[in-house]
Amino acid sequence: MYTKIKEYRARNGLTQADLAEKTGVRRETIVFLEKGRYNPSLRLAHRIAQVLNTTVDEIFFFDDEDGEKA
Amino acid sequence: MFEISHVILMQNQQRNVLILLIMAMVIVLGVILLTGNIIEPDFLAWFFILVVIILVLSLLKRSISRKNRSIIVFLGLFMIIATIVIQLTWNLPDNPVSISAVFICGFILLIWAWRLGRYESRDNMIQDERSLKIGTYAISYSWYLTFLVVAMLGWLAAMGKISLDISTFSFLLIILMPVSACFFQWYFNRVGDVF
Numbered sequence: 001m002y003t004k005i006k007e008y009r010a011r012n013g014l015t016q017a018d019l020a021e022k023t024g025v026r027r028e029t030i031v032f033l034e035k036g037r038y039n040p041s042l043r044l045a046h047r048i049a050q051v052l053n054t055t056v057d058e059i060f061f062f063d064d065e066d067g068e069k070a
Numbered sequence: 071m072f073e074i075s076h077v078i079l080m081q082n083q084q085r086n087v088l089i090l091l092i093m094a095m096v097i098v099l100g101v102i103l104l105t106g107n108i109i110e111p112d113f114l115a116w117f118f119i120l121v122v123i124i125l126v127l128s129l130l131k132r133s134i135s136r137k138n139r140s141i142i143v144f145l146g147l148f149m150i151i152a153t154i155v156i157q158l159t160w161n162l163p164d165n166p167v168s169i170s171a172v173f174i175c176g177f178i179l180l181i182w183a184w185r186l187g188r189y190e191s192r193d194n195m196i197q198d199e200r201s202l203k204i205g206t207y208a209i210s211y212s213w214y215l216t217f218l219v220v221a222m223l224g225w226l227a228a229m230g231k232i233s234l235d236i237s238t239f240s241f242l243l244i245i246l247m248p249v250s251a252c253f254f255q256w257y258f259n260r261v262g263d264v265f
Contacts, residue, residue, distance in 0.1 A: 025198035032200070037262035041199050 001036045002061045008052040009034075022051045090124050112237075115168035119175050119244065122149070126179065142183040149176025167237040171244065178248070200263070207264040208254035215250050216243060 009019055016034075020027040023044065032038035033048075040048070040060075049056045098117055105113065122145055129138040153173040223239070226232045234242075258264050 026196050029198055029200045032262040038200055039263060044199055
């Protein structure tokens, strides 16, 4: 899984700790998400997309999809 | 939305603690009935360990706060000091496994509290979906490992290679289950997820 969380987070001027606080998760969860090493629940993915002012399919891509690697 | 889901999570945890306490009561009543309604010091020691384990787990499920860590330290010190006092003052016939078990459990609690203290300044105090998932899988893997160990011990005992009394066997399981759960939790936390 690839994500564009890092890119969107930078666009919104948020740190990993800020995003973690706004979404109610640990900072290390955001770290693993950005590295593509954690598959979030639909609820968390939706929450992250909301905080980053985008949609879920704009920031999360799976290996068999045509998404740009973050 | 996050606050509502957090409240639901807390309610579920309280319900789970209640289920654990009911199970503990059933175990205690079962032991009393099976031992002919006689409450012996060994029984009290095992009962005390059971209560402490449930209490510590319920505290940690609520939150890994400084207050809860202090309670764990207090329980650990109490268990260690109590066993030392009992060993020095009581005239015990031999060295019962239950007394050693209380001492080792107290020691484990102190190490656990110290380990939790190392993470106090970080955001590890929060329980999020990843930590809960990892915790659940760690307990599941611990259960599988314990099952394999029990099967192996049963096999060796059936072949006459080893002979374990029930106290040693119970003590082995009491130590193996939480220690292996902690190990798997640490491992999955390093990996990032459970795939």
